Amino acid sequence: MLSVKNLIDIDDLSIRDVEIIMENADTFNEVLERDLKKVPVLRGKTIINMFFEPSTRTRISFEIAAKRLSADIINFTSSTSSMKKGESVVDTIKTIKSMIADLLIIRHSDSGVVNFISRYIDLPIINAGDGKHQHPTQALLDLYTIKKSFGNFRGLSVAITGDILNSRVARSDILLFKKMGMDVSVVSAPMLLPEDISHYGVRIHGCIDDVIKDTDVLYMLRMQFERQDRKYYPSIKEYNRFLELDEKRLNKMKKNSLVMHPGPVNRGIEISESVMNLESSMLEKIKVNEQVRNGVAVRMALIYLILTKE
Amino acid sequence: MKEKALILNEADIDRILKRIAHEILEKNKGSKNLVFIGIRKRGVPLAERIAKNIRELEGTDIDTGKLDITFYRDDVAKRVTPDVEITDIPFAIDGKDVILVDDVLFTGRTIRASLDAITDFGRPRTIQLVVLIDRGHRELPIRADYVGKNIPTSLNESIEVSLIETDDKDSVKIYAED
Numbered sequence: 153m154l155s156v157k158n159l160i161d162i163d164d165l166s167i168r169d170v171e172i173i174m175e176n177a178d179t180f181n182e183v184l185e186r187d188l189k190k191v192p193v194l195r196g197k198t199i200i201n202m203f204f205e206p207s208t209r210t211r212i213s214f215e216i217a218a219k220r221l222s223a224d225i226i227n228f229t230s231s232t233s234s235m236k237k238g239e240s241v242v243d244t245i246k247t248i249k250s251m252i253a254d255l256l257i258i259r260h261s262d263s264g265v266v267n268f269i270s271r272y273i274d275l276p277i278i279n280a281g282d283g284k285h286q287h288p289t290q291a292l293l294d295l296y297t298i299k300k301s302f303g304n305f306r307g308l309s310v311a312i313t314g315d316i317l318n319s320r321v322a323r324s325d326i327l328l329f330k331k332m333g334m335d336v337s338v339v340s341a342p343m344l345l346p347e348d349i350s351h352y353g354v355r356i357h358g359c360i361d362d363v364i365k366d367t368d369v370l371y372m373l374r375m376q377f378e379r380q381d382r383k384y385y386p387s388i389k390e391y392n393r394f395l396e397l398d399e400k401r402l403n404k405m406k407k408n409s410l411v412m413h414p415g416p417v418n419r420g421i422e423i424s425e426s427v428m429n430l431e432s433s434m435l436e437k438i439k440v441n442e443q444v445r446n447g448v449a450v451r452m453a454l455i456y457l458i459l460t461k462e
Numbered sequence: 463m464k465e466k467a468l469i470l471n472e473a474d475i476d477r478i479l480k481r482i483a484h485e486i487l488e489k490n491k492g493s494k495n496l497v498f499i500g501i502r503k504r505g506v507p508l509a510e511r512i513a514k515n516i517r518e519l520e521g522t523d524i525d526t527g528k529l530d531i532t533f534y535r536d537d538v539a540k541r542v543t544p545d546v547e548i549t550d551i552p553f554a555i556d557g558k559d560v561i562l563v564d565d566v567l568f569t570g571r572t573i574r575a576s577l578d579a580i581t582d583f584g585r586p587r588t589i590q591l592v593v594l595i596d597r598g599h600r601e602l603p604i605r606a607d608y609v610g611k612n613i614p615t616s617l618n619e620s621i622e623v624s625l626i627e628t629d630d631k632d633s634v635k636i637y638a639e640d
Binding site: 175186187193221 | 578584
């Protein structure tokens with residue numbers, strides 16, 4: 153049983169919590185392989201998907217996860233709600249709570265909003281990504297993808313590349329990977345690193361070539377143009393030179409190593425067009441689609457564990 | 463809880479599982495259309511042992527699966543999150559005679575959940591139930607087709623089934639409240 157009733161920050165979870173989520177994800181993965189991909193375990197539970205920021209894969213992933221557990225899920229989108237009439241976030245959520253929900257899943261473009269809401273609402277909450285702060289379920293599905301390939305975590309080396317500064321995925325991944333005993337480094341340029349990067353205890357490199365031969369997992373972040381209020385990088389060409397995965401670099405990677413990306417991939421920026429279109433055995437290294445698939449099993453496990461907690 | 467009696471020992475269990483294998487073959491006129499599904503946790507080794515007995519009698523291999531019914535229980539929210547194990551039914555059950563195996567038949571709620579779970583996997587021709595012990599006190603209209611031993615119990619007693627595969631010994635004991 154989990155030690156927490158909310159998941160807002162990766163640091164909320166103990167190592168045992170993470171292991172429980174991983175074990176349960178295996179059982180839900182089996183459910184997803186059945187012809188009838190649905191179990192009745194959460195019949196009668198109501199989940200509200202509150203997305204104050206656009207999302208495709210995370211929102212749909214939570215929705216599919218809830219439906220496959222037989223819970224009722226309601227999608228709330230801020231652009232078509234009374235928030236347009238000026239209702240505050242907390243009032244909006246109190247209104248929804250009065251309709252008796254069992255779990256809130258919240259995505260917001262501002263860091264810290266999910267934590268703020270949790271102080272006003274006495275309902276379990278899952279953070280589906282808040283600003284530049286965290287995206288804990290992405291980190292859990294990334295960890296699960298690594299577990300399925302390697303079986304364990306301790307001592308594995310992971311290099312996280314690209315836009316660390318604007319990435320909530322990077323913050324959650326670094327915390328979770330380090331918690332589970334992995335060796336984490338970041339590959340980026342000074343203007344794409346947060347000022348407090350030294351607190352994370354990671355090694356810093358400037359070019360993918362520094363790590364490509366030795367890393368077990370190459371985790372490529374998306375350039376987050378929508379969060380960049382100014383130009384952080386001189387040119388795409390320069391980004392490509394230091395941080396893009398092309399075929400030449402892919403071929404230097406270790407046997408059994410993986411390439412991961414939270415999606416959506418900017419083709420020709422983080423990963424070259426030719427690598428994305430590969431149809432050779434090298435394709436097995438690229439786990440982008442498997443991450444999305446594993447996301448459903450991991451989110452089913454998390455929702456199940458939170459809603460069956462006493 | 464204190465031990466009241468040893469009801470079955472290793473040799474008894476062995477004889478019962480051989481007898482049940484014969485009964486299944488008699489009722490189904492052979493083993494051609496049979497598949498076995500054991501309910502986790504102790505139904506699984508029982509199913510495997512009966513399937514092995516049938517293999518020795520008929521010389522045919524029989525598919526044997528494992529079913530975890532946690533997600534189908536009607537009391538999930540009331541209990542501490544139970545250990546969930548992976549369901550593994552790597553064969554089609556459509557049109558088959560499914561032999562469902564569990565260790566103890568009590569209220570019938572586990573079997574009710576199992577029937578729901580199995581029907582999510584397909585449409586068998588029949589589902590037949592094997593239990594090692596039937597202790598009575600049914601809360602649902604469910605009965606077993608093959609019973610190892612009927613043990614009338616009171617509600618303050620409990621039955622402990624141990625199997626070599628899960629508990630390092632074969633025995634069935636009855637315990638009573640102090």
